[in-house]
Amino acid sequence: MNDELFNLIERLANLLRQETRLEGQSLGLQPIQQEALYYLSTCNRYSDTTLAVTEFLGLTKGTVSQSLKILESKALISKVKDKKDKRITHLNVTEAGREFLKKTCPPQKFTDAITSLSIDEEFETKTLLKKVLSNYQQATGRTAFGVCQHCKFNRKTSDGILCDLTKEALSSDDIMLICREYVV
Amino acid sequence: MNDELFNLIERLANLLRQETRLEGQSLGLQPIQQEALYYLSTCNRYSDTTLAVTEFLGLTKGTVSQSLKILESKALISKVKDKKDKRITHLNVTEAGREFLKKTCPPQKFTDAITSLSIDEEFETKTLLKKVLSNYQQATGRTAFGVCQHCKFNRKTSDGILCDLTKEALSSDDIMLICREYVV
DNA sequence: TCAAATATGTTTTGACTCGATACTATTAGA
DNA sequence: TCTAATAGTATCGAGTCAAAACATATTTGA
Structure with missing residues (x-):
């Protein structure tokens, strides 16, 4: 009862969020911005747009547009217009962005916690x-x-x-x- | 690689958050307020205080104090001063609060999704x-x-x-x- | 062909979250 | 006793969020 799956997931997510917040402080990055950045580092060329990030995070496009603007202002991503369809803007993670992710994502203590599990x-x-x-x-x-x-x-x-x-x-x-x- | 455990948890948490947001609209409740309410419905008499909620959610006490104020204003919780230690306020979930939780927590579609798993x-x-x-x-x-x-x-x-x-x-x-x- | 519908993305607005800080009240402890 | 610690509240500014309005670009279809 107290260990409902959804409860466990929320609690793990809360801890992850907290650690993410700490790790983002050096660059002034909010948790949601880091999530967007991480997503962009894992998606393919059909999925590196504002709308794709919107769908992935489950937010509205206006909200996401703001977060991406901040990531761009910090030079963690760069925007590139699509050659064929000029409505579309591709979002590329910069070297600085990848550097940051490598250090912080997934959070160290979470990775440590997982080692308590066997491979299987x-x-x-x-x-x-x-x-x-x-x-x-x-x-x-x-x-x-x-x-x-x-x-x-x-x-x-x-x-x-x-x-x-x-x-x-x-x-x-x-x-x-x-x-x-x-x-x- | 793309299925890192932390990635799966964040994605599940994002979906949960989204559904929670929808279900809270009827009462104007934010996701974090619902999380606090749910916690208070599951904790014992040593753990039903502002500070306990703060620790549980991993936020600061000022933030949590605000959320609890809103829950109280909507009559979903009530505050009761501790008899022995007047600094402490106990937070009780009201009947209306329990009613709301019963309907929305855990979210229906998540519960449905879990049924794809066997009991084991x-x-x-x-x-x-x-x-x-x-x-x-x-x-x-x-x-x-x-x-x-x-x-x-x-x-x-x-x-x-x-x-x-x-x-x-x-x-x-x-x-x-x-x-x-x-x-x- | 060309106007209407659709799609991508940005901006603005207002309610809310959040950490930080400062504050009050109460209790514990040296 | 009187100082430090604890529980909780209030306020501030930066940021999140949805909603709506907006600007472009593309597709549809009459």
């Missing part, structure tokens, strides 16, 4: 939480945000890997990233 | 997350907030159950609640 236990936890997350996303009608590699549209051909949705070629690095168009 | 899987996930949470709390030097029943100070005597810390008698309901003084 950690894998098991991830697997089960992924299942819950996937179901929850579906129930709330939210975008799945899965890894390119495991997407329905990802196709291996004799010429290499292809995205069936965009018809573009994908590198071996590409397919490790998170995509907002992900479909099971 | 859910238990396993809880067990492992509890382990991580416990370690994380210890690493960050935070209060443990465990269930009274499993605390070191909980002692069963011929006269009933006793708290060795406060030397007070505990009922069978008491020992199911969360205590800030919890020690493994």
